[in-house]
Amino acid sequence: MTLADLIQLGASLVAVLFVAWLVKAMGLGADPRIADEAHAIRLAEEADAGFRGVEVARDRAGFAAIVRDAGGRQMLVRAHGNHFAARPIDASVTGRLDKDFLILTMPERTFGTVTLQLGKDAGMWASRMREIARG
């Protein structure tokens, strides 16, 4: 790499950081929430064309939800940036119950840990997760 290349790279990095800062400074972005059960089901079905949600456990703040289909398959949907991302809940997902909270740790490290405030339903969904783990 020549000096000119390095200067060009340095200028690119400055421009990149400036544009990203500008997006924040201009107040661009959104605060997406899962509005209700129908919204959660729609998001899960969009993530998996064959999935048909019938039951939902929605986080009180609307950041995430677990959607179950008639066959017992479960899907985790959570906010990601301005949008949502989903993953199936299978035996590789670890669930931990903490009073009203259900904490799911995905095997995919970059997807992270998701905490859902489910109120009195948390225990029921935790036991469903144990059933999945048992196969």
Add this chain to the structure above:
Amino acid sequence: MDKLPDPVVYAVPAFILLLIAEMIVSLRRDKSRYEARDTLTSLMLGTVSQVAGALVGAAVVGMSVWVYQFHLFDIGLDFRNWWWAWILCFFLDDLAYYAFHRSAHRVRWFWASHVIHHSSQHYNLSTALRQTWTGFFSLTFLFRLPLFLIGFPPAMVFFCAGLNLIYQFWIHTEAIGRMPKWFEAVMNTPSHHRVHHGVNPRYLDANYAGVFIIWDKMFGSFVAERDDEPVRYGIVKQLGSFNILWAAVHEWVGIAKDVWAAPWKHKLSYMWREPGWSHDGSRATSAMIKERWAAGRRVEEPAE
């Protein structure tokens, strides 16, 4: 080899100005079109892509010059004498791009490198700059080699490829609805390319064009954008992360894991079959997703 300037370098200031203009439009129309971490990820991926390109550039040029020595026709660079060859080169380079791009969506080895460009759930001008780091490794330069064999000088081909890339920048936007009908009929446009970035089953594996949409119409991969079905952007299994390194290599990691775990007779298939293919049918290819979606629609909308 004759040298021509890289047109992309001269276009960068315009890219940045247009990006800021699009951000102002978003501020007025829809703030959710931009997200700071997504923009940072896209632009960083683009910057490192330039570094990766510079590192392997000499090898790509060397290979092109080597292939060019076997060329069939003598074509010069001088525009006044060879203007028709420049136009033909731009046109054929775009056809080569179509072939590359279609393969990049249908062969997992190529997809592993191209998926970076689709990994954002946003569709704005910063997405255009979300470019691959591993294009050389996935051998994507092979698709342009026939142009050198025909006799187009490498400098001409690389210049046309640069123009092609510049053209594709402005179509990565939601700020423009539809262009005039005649333009939509011939050229790739924001509307056509939005479909290409869509994960709605209806829109999967469509509109691979670079500059001219006619290739998709000729080879049966054209799908028009519908007003009643807004495009959802990204990849079938959304990343759910703004980790730059993960965005760049996640599919390569996936291939490595699958090849390692697969029975011997299926190992190669995890590299050359379409994304989503699995030997036990436990995953879904785009064709399977489309089929399930169509089956679901048939249930919801029974025939009269």
